[in-house]
Amino acid sequence: MKSEKRSGRPGVAARKRIPQLRSGAQCVVDGLVDAGCEVLFGYPGGQVLEIFDCLANSPFKFILCRHEQGATHMADGYARATGRPGCCLVTSGPGATNTVTGLATAFMDGVPLICICGQVALAKIGNDSFQEADVSGITRSVTKHNFLIRSVDEIPETIAKAFYIATTGKPGPVVIDIPADLQKAKTAAKTPHRVKMRSYNPVYKVDPAQIRDLADAVNHSESPLLYVGGGAVAANASDAVAAVARKAGIPVCATLMALGVFPDNDPLSLRMVGMHGSVAANYAAARCDLLISAGARFDDRVIGKADKFAPKAKIVHIDIDISSLGKTVQPDLSIHGDLREVFEALAAEIKPASHREWLEQINRWRSRYPFTYPRREGELMPQTVVERIYELTKGRAVVVTDVGQNQMWSAQYYPCTKPRHFISSGGLGTMGFGLPAAIGAKFGNRRDTVVCISGDGGAQMNFQELVVAVEHRLPLVMVILNNGCLGMVRQWQELFYGKRYSGVSISQTGRTANEGVPDRPGFLPDFVKLAEAHGATACRVSSEAELVPALERAFSSGGVQVVECIVSPTANVYPMIPPGGTVADIINRTV
Amino acid sequence: MSNNHIINCLVENRPGVLARIVGLISGRGYNIETLNVGPTADPTVSNMTIVVPGDAQVITQVTRQLAKQVDVIKVMNMTNRRHLNRELILVRVATDDHHVRAELVDLAALFSARIVAVREDSVTIQMVGNQDDVSDFLRLLSSYEVVDISRSGVIAVNRE
Numbered sequence: 001m002k003s004e005k006r007s008g009r010p011g012v013a014a015r016k017r018i019p020q021l022r023s024g025a026q027c028v029v030d031g032l033v034d035a036g037c038e039v040l041f042g043y044p045g046g047q048v049l050e051i052f053d054c055l056a057n058s059p060f061k062f063i064l065c066r067h068e069q070g071a072t073h074m075a076d077g078y079a080r081a082t083g084r085p086g087c088c089l090v091t092s093g094p095g096a097t098n099t100v101t102g103l104a105t106a107f108m109d110g111v112p113l114i115c116i117c118g119q120v121a122l123a124k125i126g127n128d129s130f131q132e133a134d135v136s137g138i139t140r141s142v143t144k145h146n147f148l149i150r151s152v153d154e155i156p157e158t159i160a161k162a163f164y165i166a167t168t169g170k171p172g173p174v175v176i177d178i179p180a181d182l183q184k185a186k187t188a189a190k191t192p193h194r195v196k197m198r199s200y201n202p203v204y205k206v207d208p209a210q211i212r213d214l215a216d217a218v219n220h221s222e223s224p225l226l227y228v229g230g231g232a233v234a235a236n237a238s239d240a241v242a243a244v245a246r247k248a249g250i251p252v253c254a255t256l257m258a259l260g261v262f263p264d265n266d267p268l269s270l271r272m273v274g275m276h277g278s279v280a281a282n283y284a285a286a287r288c289d290l291l292i293s294a295g296a297r298f299d300d301r302v303i304g305k306a307d308k309f310a311p312k313a314k315i316v317h318i319d320i321d322i323s324s325l326g327k328t329v330q331p332d333l334s335i336h337g338d339l340r341e342v343f344e345a346l347a348a349e350i351k352p353a354s355h356r357e358w359l360e361q362i363n364r365w366r367s368r369y370p371f372t373y374p375r376r377e378g379e380l381m382p383q384t385v386v387e388r389i390y391e392l393t394k395g396r397a398v399v400v401t402d403v404g405q406n407q408m409w410s411a412q413y414y415p416c417t418k419p420r421h422f423i424s425s426g427g428l429g430t431m432g433f434g435l436p437a438a439i440g441a442k443f444g445n446r447r448d449t450v451v452c453i454s455g456d457g458g459a460q461m462n463f464q465e466l467v468v469a470v471e472h473r474l475p476l477v478m479v480i481l482n483n484g485c486l487g488m489v490r491q492w493q494e495l496f497y498g499k500r501y502s503g504v505s506i507s508q509t510g511r512t513a514n515e516g517v518p519d520r521p522g523f524l525p526d527f528v529k530l531a532e533a534h535g536a537t538a539c540r541v542s543s544e545a546e547l548v549p550a551l552e553r554a555f556s557s558g559g560v561q562v563v564e565c566i567v568s569p570t571a572n573v574y575p576m577i578p579p580g581g582t583v584a585d586i587i588n589r590t591v
Numbered sequence: 592m593s594n595n596h597i598i599n600c601l602v603e604n605r606p607g608v609l610a611r612i613v614g615l616i617s618g619r620g621y622n623i624e625t626l627n628v629g630p631t632a633d634p635t636v637s638n639m640t641i642v643v644p645g646d647a648q649v650i651t652q653v654t655r656q657l658a659k660q661v662d663v664i665k666v667m668n669m670t671n672r673r674h675l676n677r678e679l680i681l682v683r684v685a686t687d688d689h690h691v692r693a694e695l696v697d698l699a700a701l702f703s704a705r706i707v708a709v710r711e712d713s714v715t716i717q718m719v720g721n722q723d724d725v726s727d728f729l730r731l732l733s734s735y736e737v738v739d740i741s742r743s744g745v746i747a748v749n750r751e
Binding site for chain 1: 602603606607610611614615618626646648651652655656658662663664679
């Protein structure tokens with residue numbers, strides 16, 4: 001009305017007032033563009049046809065995966081490698097249920113993900129319609145938030161809200177379930193420029209008094225230890241953490257999720273802490289008088305027995321997620337806030353220090369207990385494979401692991417120096433994560449070499465996604481550590497179940513009677529043939545002499561390369577603190 | 592020490608929010624003793640009153656997990672504040688003879704409870720009170736033959 005009065009020409013104003021109508025599907029695509037989406041992973045189906053119809057004209061790339069789980073892991077790998085939210089689009093019912101593992105993986109590790117699912121028409125929800133599933137019910141506990149759209153007018157705002165929720169506070173996956181009829185319906189609603197929610201305000205002002213308390217604790221500590229977690233990656237706090245560590249001479253240990261936040265080759269680095277962490281890191285945790293947890297959550301795989309972890313230390317817990325504070329270990333000081341802000345403020349408050357005695361003690365542990373392994377005559381050791389990958393890539397690659405022994409050996413023998421260069425499913429421990437996540441990481445990071453290190457178990461979950469790398473001509477190296485068994489489970493059966501092996505032989509030899517398959521020589525599956533059938537170049541090596549030239553070829557060729565390494569079937573991951581144990585229980589068989 | 596805590600939770604009045612809150616509490620292994628949901632003065636906001644048993648650490652976790660939910664506007668542990676709480680109970684008690692009935696009428700009067708139904712063999716008492724009154728009343732009734740109890744669950748409001 002205002003413009004009408006001002007212009008004095010009702011005809012023009014009336015024309016201007018005619019709202020521009022868009023379909024719900026177009027709103028989805030526009031919302032993704034507005035949020036900066038550059039690549040969308042997904043799989044079509046009956047209830048997302050409208051959105052796929054609009055995709056053809058979109059400016060971002062659409063990657064057709066071969067399974068919806070693969071699509072979520074790719075979006076996840078992309079997000080972990082870039083820090084930007086990963087996006088995927090799937091259909092209703094089975095399409096959506098296939099994303100659950102990928103959503104849970106991202107949820108546990110705080111990865112920003114947007115998952116858009118088709119749903120049956122609004123009026124048909126609850127009728128057991130074809131390809132109907134209660135996706136908001138199913139995904140509720142594995143997402144940071146989910147939305148079921150009930151009116152086309154909600155779509156633009158909901159897409160903007162989803163990105164806002166996924167990327168702020170502790171990041172996480174957000175599902176938007178959109179009934180097919182609402183994708184087709186028209187709306188005049190516009191994407192809001194800014195999202196504001198009365199029930200969600202993830203901006204926390206850190207109390208300066210708490211920073212002074214923390215600085216005071218640091219200044220008075222004789223043996224401080226920084227324990228850095230995945231929150232430091234999400235907060236891009238790498239430089240701020242390093243500045244504090246170097247100024248106050250504080251050694252740093254990292255969780256699996258935080259490898260690379262502080263360079264593993266720095267003299268102050270103790271590398272990984274926890275069940276398979278370095279002896280030095282775990283000894284330091286046991287002896288320190290001040291433990292500063294920066295974006296870590298005292299996971300049971302890190303702390304073992306909760307009341308024996310850092311028993312002498314004053315514990316400071318800094319986290320953006322308030323429910324993480326005091327969840328498993330009661331801190332003496334809890335700071336709720338953004339890690340980078342906290343550490344930047346802290347750097348100004350602390351006094352320079354060297355902690356000479358403490359660091360000398362740590363150096364003694366470090367030189368006495370390096371990561372090392374016994375070599376077996378005539379066998380290729382999996383640890384050697386990782387060491388050679390490290391040397392050939394000069395430690396600069398983005399390493400994406402699967403889950404199990406391969407993951408731990410990668411963490412131990414590939415010292416990582418940059419954040420977002422070690423990508424692994426830490427919280428959920430999802431086998432089959434490695435390959436699709438590596439493909440997603442490569443779509444996000446074209447500059448660095450990306451290598452996927454997997455076991456022969458995990459490689460058989462989601463191997464189908466290799467085609468995606470091949471068809472998009474991504475330079476990607478996948479190394480399969482093939483020991484013929486599900487190694488980490490086998491290791492637990494060896495150590496804690498009296499060597500009663502059950503369900504762990506994945507080759508066709510050495511099975512127990514009830515798993516009865518006749519012994520069969522050769523390789524099944526034949527990973528070389530399998531990779532070739534997917535269009536990749538592949539080779540198999542079983543000795544160090546064959547390994548190096550094979551890896552050299554793989555890293556220099558620029559295509560999709562699969563290197564299958566037949567490794568020792570009995571190699572174990574050491575050191576190991578048994579579950580629920582303490583440093584006193586550490587198993588470290590290095591000979 | 593394990594105690595019942597009354598948690599008031601202001602949430603967006605939207606479909607699915609109740610399921611999310613209940614799922615969160617049960618999914619994390621906590622119990623819900625009673626739960627009440629209703630709109631507030633602002634019709635877009637609902638108030639949930641949740642009674643959760645647990646020690647201080649459990650309750651801190653529950654309130655923090657609730658506060659973290661995107662649809663939750665505000666969480667208040669009423670047990671730590673000056674507040675009023677009330678619960679309505681309906682109890683049917685067997686009355687074999689008129690002495691028992693007379694005793695029950697007296698007892699109800701002591702608690703300002705009302706007899707809302709009378710039959711030859713039972714009386715039904717409606718009682719409204721705070722958590723302490725309700726548990727005292729039920730304890731005193733336990734020496735009689737209680738046939739049926741229905742409880743509304745606790746609601747609470749800040750005193751100031």
